[in-house]
Amino acid sequence: MDTIIAFVNTILWNYVLIYGLLAVGIFFSIRLGFLQVFHFPEFFRSVLRAPKRDGDGITPFQALCTSLASRVGTGNIAGVAVALYLGGAGAIFWMWVVAFVGMATAYAESTLAQLYKTRNSEGQFRGGPAFYIANGLKAPWAAVIFSVCLIIAFGLVFNAVQANAIADAMNGSFGFSKVSVGVVIAVLAGIVIFGGIRQIARVAELIVPFMAAIYLGVAVYVLLANITEVPALFTLIVKSAFGFEAAAGGVAGALLNGVKRGLFSNEAGMGSAPNIAAAATPNPHHPSSQGFVQALGVFIDTILICSATAIMILLSQKLVPGSGLTGTLLTQEAMTVHIGWFGRYFISIAIFFFAFTSIIGNYAYAENAMTYLGLGNGTGLTTLRLGTLLMVIWGAYESILTVFDAADAAMGLMATINLIAIALLSGTVVKVTRDYFEQKKLGTPHFSLKNYPELKGKVDPKIWG
Template structure:
């Protein structure tokens, strides 16, 4: 079994996705006219507008925070450190490039998720890749493959991985027993996820801005107190990216590790964030506005949070002198240089919140997949119990083998999603042109189903006609 999983991971992550995700990002960037650069202010505007009322929906800001809850995890602390130790400072430059084109991919997939959203039996808005594959491409089988893969990766295994990170950090900083930490995390997560999507969104809306904000404030403090070093650090990142500075693995190592870690961190094209994007009531009431919101999520995750970690590490000087530290220990050591012994505890607490919010964010995606598979209330209950048990298990067990399974499942879902959004790219272009054409004359573009006869029988007209009122 291990050999099969390793083979699949080699195919997905060694060939298909490392190039596929990047190529699709470049494709949408060019075809959408460099949307993320030309219309960058619109990404913020789509989040900051007052939420509109819609039965069964959450606000765009709640959707952004929930997707960030999943995106901003231990990868932003440990993953960046690994990228630097394996690929040198130049890896950060390639993370930036991946995020830049990934904003267009994230926009495309979440715009489609909004367009094909529907309501479940309780009136809650639902949607995502499985839905636009089933409706937009008339391929329910592809949607089913995607949904099952999503449940395995995000609903189960990744929660064990996040719990393992929390337990390790708590044990190292406070000498707390892993099993005890796992039980407490499972109880806290259970309180949130048993409240459903709306409760998850409300918790994310409260915790994520504080969590990310405090981390970025510490980074800004470090930058401000070492401002004279900033030009040197930024120069080092760019020079190392192109091999002008000695770097581990040279330009190829910097590029490969930066791209891999960037793709894993921001999740653009994976098909994860669109599941919560579909649950939002966009304002303006147009699918493109929620695509813009999720594109901003990629920017915040990589350009802000990952860059903050990178600067903290590179400014600390910990890597100088042949240090063998990597992952969380490297980030903790760097923080210790900047703010003293409290840095170890700060990173441990940051990991707790980053990983905990990832658990509830990941669960929200998986619940959406269960709804697509028509699992009903019984299926959702089983998912909740199984997900919480994985949290407890992951806190004290090695998750290496099962993490490989999650990588394979995520590789499969991402591959299916990339094919789907490419096949539906013409629709994304039409929606984008419609949105920005209207923006020339109004602050609130409105989606009119009559202008899209090709999908009139595939979308929920009740939802979109309500929004026109």
Template sequence: MQIVIDFLNTILWNYVLIAALLCVGVWFTVNLRFIQFRHFPEFFRLVVSASEGDRRGITPFQALCTSLASRVGTGNIAGVAVALTMGGPGSIFWMWVVALLGMATAYAESTLAQLFKVRNDDGEFRGGPAFYIDRGLRAPWAAVVFSLCLILTFGLVFNAVQANSIAEAMEASMSVPKWSVGLGLVLMAGSVIFGGVRKIARVAELLVPVMAIGYVLLALYVMAVNAQQVPIVLATIFKSAFGLEPAVGGVAGALLNGIKRGLYSNEAGMGSAPNIAAVAVPDPHHPSSQGFVQALGVFIDTIVICTATAVLILMSGVLGQLPGVTGTALTQHAFSMHVGDAGVHFIAVAVLLFAFTSIIGNYAYAENALTYLKANGVFWRTVLRLGALAMVFWGSIESVMAVFNMADAAMGLMASVNLVAIVLLSPIVFKLTRDYFAQKQAGVPCFNPDDYPELRDKIEVSVWQKSS
């Protein structure tokens, strides 16, 4: 079995998915006329100006924070360090490229998730790739495959991986036993996820801005103190990306590792964030508005937070000086060079917050998948919640690499299904985008199902009736 899984991962992640995700990003970037650049201010405006949601869903800001809770995890700390170790400074440039292209992909998948969303038995909005695969493409078998892969990867295994990162960081910096970290995480996560998606959104709304802003502010402080080094670091990133100076793995190594780590971090095209995008009550009342919000999440994750980690590591001079040290440990060494021993503890706390919010954000995606599988009753939700918490505790005390490889394969399959779906549905995305900006010029965009006769019997029209 392990041989099959390793072979599948090699094919998917070294060849198929990297090429597919980049090509899809280019496809949407070009056909949407470089929307992520031309309309970048619109991304922020829609988050800041959105009004409060109603009982049917969460606010756009809560949806952004929940998706960031999942996106911003140990990949922003450990993953960046791994990319630098294996691909050199140039890998960061390719992380930027994949993020900028991924913004268009993220816009497309979240716009579709909004369009095809439904109400669950409690009257709350639910949706995501499974729904637009089923309703938009009439391919329920593919939607089932997607949902099962989503539950396996985000609901179970990835939570073990995040818990493992927290336990290792806390043990290394504060000598806290892993089992006690695991128990504490179970209690913390359980108190949130048993409150359902709306409570997860409220907690994410509080924690994510604090952790992200705090992390970036420290990075900005270090950059300000060492302002003369910033241009040198940026020049090194660009030179290394194009082979103008020696680097680990050369241009190919920088390209491969930058793209892989960027995709892992921002999740654009994976089909994860659309699950929470569909839960939001859009403002303006148009599917495209939530697409803009989730595209902003990709920018914040990679261009802002991953870049902060990379610049601090490169400015510290520890890269290449500590053989065998990578991941979180390398980032901790880098921070200690800038702010002393406090840097080690700061990264431990950052890992705790980043990974904990990923746990609750990942679970929200999995619970959403239960709705499509018609298993969203109390029994199956309880089974999923207990399973997620069990994986959190197990991940805290055990090595999770073998299971992580299995999750990679499942996520690769999930992403493949999603990418095919959004490309096939791309004409709808293009029409929605034209409609949004045409209406914006005339006033406030408002989606009218009657303007889309091709979607008759495919979308749930009642969800687009504005709440009074």
């Protein structure tokens, strides 16, 4: 079984998805007129507009924070360090490239999620790739496969991975028992997830901006303290990216590791973030506005937070090819250079917050998948919640490599299905986007189904009528 899983992962992640995610990102960037450049301010406006609160959905800001809760995890700390160790300074350049095209992909999938959303039994908005695959493409079988894979990967296994990272960090820095850490995480996560998506959104709205601001604040301090070295640093990054500077892995290593880390971190095209995008009440009342919000999430995750980690590591001079110092340990050693002995503890605390919010964000995605499968009732959700918490405890102290590989395969399959779906539905994305900007020239955009006869019977007329 391990051999089969390894083979599937090799095919999906080394060939299909690496090129597929990049190709789809470039495709949407071109078809949408590079909106991540020419309409970048709209990303912020869509979040900062006065929130529209109602009983059906969460606010756009809450949706952004919840998606960032999932996106911003241990990969932003340990994963970036690994990418730099294997690919050199140039890896961060290719992460920027991936984020640039990924913003267009994130916009497309979240716009579709908004368009095809529905209401659950309690009248709250739910949706995501499963819904636009089933209703937009009339392929319910693919939607079922997607949902099952999402539940396995995001609802269960990846939460064990995040718990493992927290337990390792707390054990290494403070000496806490891994089992005890797992139980504490499970209790805290249980308090949040048993309150459902609304409770998750409220917690994310409080924690995510705080943790991001503190982390980025330290990065700004490091930049200012080393301001004279910054020009040379950016020159090194660009030269290494194109092989003009000797570095670990050469240009191929920088490209491969930067692309992989960027794709894993910002999740654009994976089909994960659209699940929470669909739960939001957009402001203005148009699917595109939530697409802009989630595109901003890619920018924050990679261009800001991943870059912050990379810059702090590179300025510390602790990145030494072949030294064996990589992952969390490399980031911790880098921080001790910048802020002294507290640096090690700062990274451990950051991992706790980044990973914990990932757990609750990941669960929110899985709850949407349960809704599509018809299991979004009390029994189904209670089973999922208990399963999530058990995986957190188990993951805190167990070696999870084999299970993680299986989850990688599940995520690879769901991402492949999602990429095909959004590519086939790209015509709808383009039409909705043009409609938004044409209306914006005249005032406030407001989506109306009367302009989309081809969507009759595919989207909820009570939501978009």
